[in-house]
Amino acid sequence: MWIELTKDILGQKAGQRIEVEDKDGQALIAAGSAKPVPGDPLADVVGKAMQEMLGKLSSSLNGAVEDALKQFAAAQTLSQKGARKILFGEGSDGDPKRTFGSFLLAVRNRDQKALEAMGARYVDWTDGAEGKAALNTQVGTAGGYAVPIEFHERLLALVTERSIVRPRATIVPMTSRSVQVPSLDVVTAPTAGDTAFLGGLVARWTEEATTLNETEPNLKMVDLINYELSGYTKVSNTMLADNAIGLESFLLQLFARAIAWYEDWGFLRGDGVGKPLGVLNWAGLVAVTRSGASAFAVADAANMYSKLLPGFSPSSACWVMQPTVLAKALLLTQGPLNFFLDATGKPRFSLYGLPVEVTEKMPALNTAGDVLLCDFQHYLLGDRRQVEIAFSDQVAFLTNQAVWRFVSRIGGQPWLKTYVTLSDASTTVSPFISLAAG
Numbered sequence: 001m002w003i004e005l006t007k008d009i010l011g012q013k014a015g016q017r018i019e020v021e022d023k024d025g026q027a028l029i030a031a032g033s034a035k036p037v038p039g040d041p042l043a044d045v046v047g048k049a050m051q052e053m054l055g056k057l058s059s060s061l062n063g064a065v066e067d068a069l070k071q072f073a074a075a076q077t078l079s080q081k082g083a084r085k086i087l088f089g090e091g092s093d094g095d096p097k098r099t100f101g102s103f104l105l106a107v108r109n110r111d112q113k114a115l116e117a118m119g120a121r122y123v124d125w126t127d128g129a130e131g132k133a134a135l136n137t138q139v140g141t142a143g144g145y146a147v148p149i150e151f152h153e154r155l156l157a158l159v160t161e162r163s164i165v166r167p168r169a170t171i172v173p174m175t176s177r178s179v180q181v182p183s184l185d186v187v188t189a190p191t192a193g194d195t196a197f198l199g200g201l202v203a204r205w206t207e208e209a210t211t212l213n214e215t216e217p218n219l220k221m222v223d224l225i226n227y228e229l230s231g232y233t234k235v236s237n238t239m240l241a242d243n244a245i246g247l248e249s250f251l252l253q254l255f256a257r258a259i260a261w262y263e264d265w266g267f268l269r270g271d272g273v274g275k276p277l278g279v280l281n282w283a284g285l286v287a288v289t290r291s292g293a294s295a296f297a298v299a300d301a302a303n304m305y306s307k308l309l310p311g312f313s314p315s316s317a318c319w320v321m322q323p324t325v326l327a328k329a330l331l332l333t334q335g336p337l338n339f340f341l342d343a344t345g346k347p348r349f350s351l352y353g354l355p356v357e358v359t360e361k362m363p364a365l366n367t368a369g370d371v372l373l374c375d376f377q378h379y380l381l382g383d384r385r386q387v388e389i390a391f392s393d394q395v396a397f398l399t400n401q402a403v404w405r406f407v408s409r410i411g412g413q414p415w416l417k418t419y420v421t422l423s424d425a426s427t428t429v430s431p432f433i434s435l436a437a438g
Helices: 022-030 042-054 064-075 080-088 100-109 112-118 149-162 247-269 298-306 323-329
Strands: 002-005 017-019 034-036 122-124 143-146 170-173 178-184 219-225 227-234 286-288 317-321 337-341 347-351 354-358 371-375 379-392 403-414 432-435
Touching (some): 100 143, 100 379, 149 247, 227 247, 286 298, 298 371, 323 354
Parallel strands (some): 170 379, 286 432, 317 354
Antiparallel strands (some): 227 403, 317 371, 379 403
8 A cells, every 4th residue: 555654764754655565554554654645646656755765775675685686786896707706606607797686786776777788678567568668767566677588588497497387388479468379179079980189180991083071170279368477575684695606596596486386386276267277177187086095006197197198208298296195106016106316316206107296286195186197298388488577665664675576477278178089989088187086
């Protein structure tokens, strides 16, 4: 909520209008230190209050991100060799003047000249517009700056490393809120001896000079819509940066981890309302009956495997299970589960030759979907390839904190409408298989 201070408080002068959390605003109003502001005071804030608060920013933050950015700024005054060691780590290379940390510093300081040089652009969040070419002095609830392409690619690379779905899905680049993707109609069950995989196209054996069988494939359009994934973090005074080495990696991972976690959750469990449609809520999900309560046995894995849509490969298909299910899988005695060490020495698992991904994003043991077998090449991931970042020193000023907010626009849903019926006209298979509740 927006308030106007009636008394000087925490370094802010009476008469200033600022945005605070509702509970903080109500407390100040009840104490007689502020009064509510009707309407939208954003223009006044931009023209007056935020400029005054900017000068007090450095003294008000002591958290990990702020400490890291201070060290970024200090490192940029050093020699190229000294700056590279601090920003990128021992033996690494890079341009200290063109880093993700430099971009964050420019956003925090509203350094439009530096942002323009990096290729960043301001994106307005208040009027429903997709974006603006011109930069702007507004931040926080008003809008944010699009991460420049060179940093965005590195950010997405880290997201991919930490994601289950993104590196295996079919990526559809998007330049608008929605796009239509063609898909063969594999929903209609074929007659015996034909296949649904050709989308209604059939062929017949004929003699010469006889009338040919006329058919054509049935195409359907999948309407892929992207949604806004946004999050924010308050800079905490208890999170101190003890080590300046590798700051660039630290700041990139800070945002990449959040994006990767919530993307995956949406692709796996989203209900399609204001968010991606996850495979657990898809109409074509095939559920396999569990062998017993809280069980995951060889028979369960084998039955799930037999229901997977043909044409999968280890590059796009994998098992996804909740950590408590892994304890059951490790007890499989007939040898379908194997493990090996990757280059980092981390144990990796495969079940019937397909990788096993263990994640807390799945439902608990004995709940429907605690184990999934997925071929994510049949999952469409609509990517605007744009992440916007904004900074505000007002929202949580009563707790002497600042807020970083990120916005990413993505969409996701299975490519097919539902499961596929095989040429025997009765057996159903799907790219997404779950284990039913016990």
